[in-house]
Amino acid sequence: ASHRFDSIPLAPPDAILGLTEAFAADTRSEKMNLSVGVYKDASGVTPIMKCVKAAEQKLIETEKTKGYLSIDGLPDYRSDVQKLVFGDRIDAGRIAMVQAPGGTGALRVAGEFLARQCSPTRVFLPNPTWANHNAIMQSAGVNVESYSYLADDRRSLNFEAMLNDLSTKTRPGDAVLLHACCHNPTGVDPTADQWKEIARVVSSQGLIPLLDFAYQGFGDGLEADAVGLHTMLDACAEAIVCSSYSKNFGLYSERVGAVGLVAGTPAAATASLSQLKVIVRSNYSNPPRHGGAIVATVLSDDELTQMWKAELEEMRLRITHLREQFVAGMAKQSGAPDFSFLLKQKGMFSYSGLTAMQADELRTKHGVYVVGSGRINVAGMDEKRMDWLCSVVADVLA
Ligand code: PLP
Structure with a gap:
């Protein structure tokens, strides 16, 4: 009997997840991933919120069924x-x-x-x-x-x-x-x-x-x-x-x-x-x-709700600070364009204005991963290395 599945064509890989795999395989220590769609904290991880851990603890004790x-x-x-x-x-x-x-x-x-x-x-x-x-x-x-x-x-x-x-x-x-x-x-x-x-x-x-x-x-x-x-x-x-x-x-x-x-x-x-x-x-x-x-x-639970609101606010403010730092950092790069439009944009993502070619160069030359559309995940930035990030972005824009 002939195989039914032999002629199935390979589906194209997901563009963003493909970059995540490439990032994981990149051995450069200074690499930075601005392509993913998840929040990252200052140490570069997607944390479990404290209110969530506390709720899970409570659930383990009180949950009576998995029906x-x-x-x-x-x-x-x-x-x-x-x-x-x-x-x-x-x-x-x-x-x-x-x-x-x-x-x-x-x-x-x-x-x-x-x-x-x-x-x-x-x-x-x-x-x-x-x-x-x-x-x-x-x-x-x-x-x-x-x-x-x-x-x-x-x-x-x-x-x-x-x-x-x-x-x-x-x-x-x-x-x-x-x-x-x-x-x-x-x-x-x-x-x-x-x-x-x-x-x-x-x-x-x-x-x-x-x-x-x-x-x-x-x-x-x-x-x-x-x-x-x-x-x-x-x-x-x-x-x-x-x-x-x-x-x-x-x-x-x-x-x-x-x-x-x-x-x-x-x-x-x-x-x-x-x-x-x-x-x-x-x-x-x-x-x-x-x-x-x-x-x-x-x-x-009032206490857990307050905790959640505070943790969410912390995430929101981290993103806002990163936007401000990046805009200020780019302003210090001679000849670089004005990035202050990033301050008006909301949430984790922004269109940076980088072209697909510039995004490509940023990745291959400097290890900074950005989606081809130029979308950046602001939460992926590392505030301790903001000057470096701005200098390599300025480099590919030059
Ligand atoms: N809608 C938008 C605009 C999103 O960006 C996302 C996730 O990235 C979703 C919906 C889906 O979210 P979920 O992971 O909860 O399915």
Whole structure:
């Protein structure tokens, strides 16, 4: 019998993970990795937060079963997410909330919901966007379109083009994906006033806002980072929010996320929840317990909640300081361009303006790893070696 698998072609490697492998194999001691998508502390590791360790300790002692969760997940976790994402501005009866395996799992469930229940919807993604958005939405069976986002200077929002695309390219019932804060990969977010304008267009065009909320607390703080999302909810009766706790709880490998769907009426929320559960059931049956239980344990305990907020604030401030240090360091390099635009950008990521060739040279000549798009993970910088980093960046820019 002939082999069925012999002619299967090799899939292309993931561009960013490929760089991580190359970085690990690089023997130069001065190497620096600015390509990864995770937070790093001052010693270059992705730490387990203290509040998480404490919650796990508590869970080990109190957890009584590893039995399946229900299809929509842990009730305490779901109500915590509801508070974090929506505050108290939406009547709980209008929200359908489903725990999901990470933000990725949440986006996949939301995508399938759009494909099955809102057909013939299309989803509009910003250009550029997180590389996985396109693949997730296509796998979910939604047609993907894009709207203008980044300006030609690659460091600011082309707001006019964005609004123009959203009001001329879309049809009522289409979905528009918006990064609620800390746009990945560019770090370029709309201002509060711009969010109002966006919400007005999304509402008047009859679009479904699909908000990707993966970095709450990494921009201007937990509450401030929800402003755009809340503005959208004030203007639109319906919305879907895909949130992730990978970054703000440092729970990357525990796969903790959620889909929060806001419906116009409680009856519509009930029906939507039942359909979300049908999708979950045929995908992964029910979500993993541990990560959601950690978040719920932290948020049900005042002391652990305070600890979490303080640790999250520390991460946020570290990123802000690194941005400032890098900009100041580049200003000292003679002939180097002005990098002060990095101070306006939010979250871990920024488009540095480096070209693919410069990124390549930075890696081969100096051991500094940057994605070909020029995206840098600011949290990957080492403050003790900032002068060196600035000098090698200046070298490839010269
Ligand atoms: N959305 C955006 C914009 C992201 O950057 C990421 C992770 O990098 C995710 C969603 C998915 O996060 P998770 O690891 O929770 O699946």
